[in-house]
Amino acid sequence: MRTISFDGVIVGGGGAGMRAALQLAQSGYKTAVISKVFPTRSHTVSAQGGITCAIASSDPQDDWRWHMYDTVKGSDYIGDQDAIEYMCSVGPEAIFELEHMGLPFSRTEEGRIYQRPFGGQSKNFGEGGQAARTCAAADRTGHALLHTLYQNNVKNETVFFNEWFATDLVKNQDGAVVGVIAICIETGETVYVKSKATVFATGGAGRIYASTTNAHINTGDGVGMALRAGVPVQDMEMWQFHPTGIYGAGTLVTEGCRGEGGYLINADGERFMERYAPNAKDLAGRDVVARSMILEILEGRGCGPDGDHVKLKLDHLGEEVLESRLPGICELSRTFAHVDPVKEPIPVVPTCHYMMGGIPTNIHGQALTVDAAGDDQVIPGLYACGEVACVSVHGANRLGGNSLLDLVVFGRASGLFIEDALRQGIEMRDASVTDIESANERLVSLNERNDGENVSALRKELQGVMQNYFGVFRKGEFMQEGIKKLDDLKQRIDNVKLEDKSNAFNTARVECLELQNLFETAEATAIVAEARKESRGAHAREDFTERNDDEWLCHSIYHREGRAVSKRSVNFTPKTVDTFQPKVRTY
């Protein structure tokens, strides 16, 4: 196997990966991005409504501490306050950098960046009413951001390995991460990509569910690789169901619709969020809105012949606002719901959207594990940022607009830290032939196996189990049943059949490897969801309906070995502000 060597390798060409790459490309170190798709095809491109940050455009008095308060509350108090403080305070600088790079933000009359209201936003620590803090480029903010980052990487001559797929991490005898095995999809060649710093920016894994807003490519590759290499994952029970996925198609309708004045109605035409969240109404936290929608449906007030969805009303905003502020939504709605939002409400249903959990990291992007004594230990050589990471700024529920901020701020932070570390010198033992061979075992066994089941059928079965047993509302006995079904799937997915053994642009091979990553993500989710015996944020249990701060005001940690679950403390010690103490969370 050929070896190619870099100082830093970034796996993933979405927003986080490209922001980290940009930092490193400017540093002069030899770095590369490995992306399984051409970078602008990454899922960041689908982000719509915006990037939340206290840049004080819509409100000159706005304060990053208010944004921090909202984010801590939104996380249901298991977001790490040092990380949230860092994100919210550094955020404005990161946004202005993007604007200087050319991001075509929408504008206010004063020429500043346009900001719209989003869910869970407040002024003055929840006391001053609704804030408008989400910076937007119409409803195509992710597209604008991703293309701007790609353009600036072109400018800085970043080395891209596009349509290369990383299969597994390579670790040396000391347990340090020293690169990845990767396949060049076009030729089928397998290469050891050696690196002193390996950054996972592999994104989410929404495809573990049957119904998701996520792209086909969101298959939890980073989570799979991490778990197989003995790296734990954190808070994997916390999956965000976005209130407004288009009924039937799953495609996303931005929360910005409700920010601009749209609202949800049930079969009676009632604006039901007024009952569930009297103050914030349709702009309550996403977990709260998604649960309220499901309750409306369960109580028989759903829309349509099967009463299985609700509707998002926008027509009262008028054609001009819709076409200027939400042009992409008009397009998506007409294509996928066959509904013109200028005239009729859009049928919507809560849909899997975002993985709050992931690889635990500190604010520099360094991946962490927890030792036997319960102390954090840095994993040498491995970094993570963006959706695959769990810093954790989102805790049990992410606020809308915070994912783009997360990936820009922590992609940047990882790049800055690695640049510094490289300057000081990183010494690691080379991987032995055995180390490389053992990392390549999964791929070799897939290539050599001639029997097994069809990849699409297995994937569909896995997605069905997760959808049915680990959805918006969860219950212990059902989840135990779901785990049994996953146990049955485990070996079958380990032994999935590769029906096409050719080398040139073999997407069948990639799909098999992705399926195994989906399984690792799903299993981790299932085990910790069953273990966390309380309701918090996005994790809502019918058998433990209350938040239990005495036992569960903590992160969950999942190790693949023995499927062990442990607890990890949440950080309550920000550096420059007082701790936000847990309170009852109402909107």
Place this chain on the structure above:
Amino acid sequence: MLQVSVYRFNPESDAAPQMQEYQVETGGKDLMVLDVLEMIKAEHDASVTYRRSCREGVCGSDGLNINGKNGLACITPLSDAVKKNKLVIRPLPGLPVVRDLVVDMSLFYAQYEKIEPYLQNNSPAPAIERLQTPEDRAKLDGLYECILCACCSTSCPSFWWNPDRFVGPAGLLQAYRFLADSRDQATDERLAKLDDPFSVFRCHGIQNCVNVCPKGLNPTRAIGHIRTMLLNRAA
């Protein structure tokens, strides 16, 4: 049963490309073309090869030639594409085929990179954002939304003939996106680099690009603006 004909070519085993026929049960539903490809790959033949990602028309992965017209498979409903119960799916024309429906887009990307697709402004950045009026920002509408799917450039006869020298509609749309940006200071340099007989002037206004753009953008109009700027510059 829908009759689907798919262009197949595997460089490892095929001397020449061929069309392969599949019968797909759509259950009478108005699926998207991508759904049909996914069904073929899942149920008929795992070796059928194409690109796809977002499945909602924003990532630009699945530009294909569908019943003779370039478009995105994920947002082209069968009701728009199918004629006489027949669906013919080919790779985008004019670029080398890597395998089946996957084309080598290197030339397309090279033309994009050639126009220096990034904001150029050497004045010191302010502590906040650079200000831009809503009117100036509106000039970027219809330009910045390009998803680089290559439907336009691969439908353009001028690009087929001179893919190495004619920038093509996608690249020129982005060239104008930066020329039109009030924050960009490189107008002269940008125009100088485009001022030759091929880069811009190979456009003959055929407007195939406008006809196929899945995002409803108008590269021909943008090219017209660049021509005017070039002519004014010469005058």
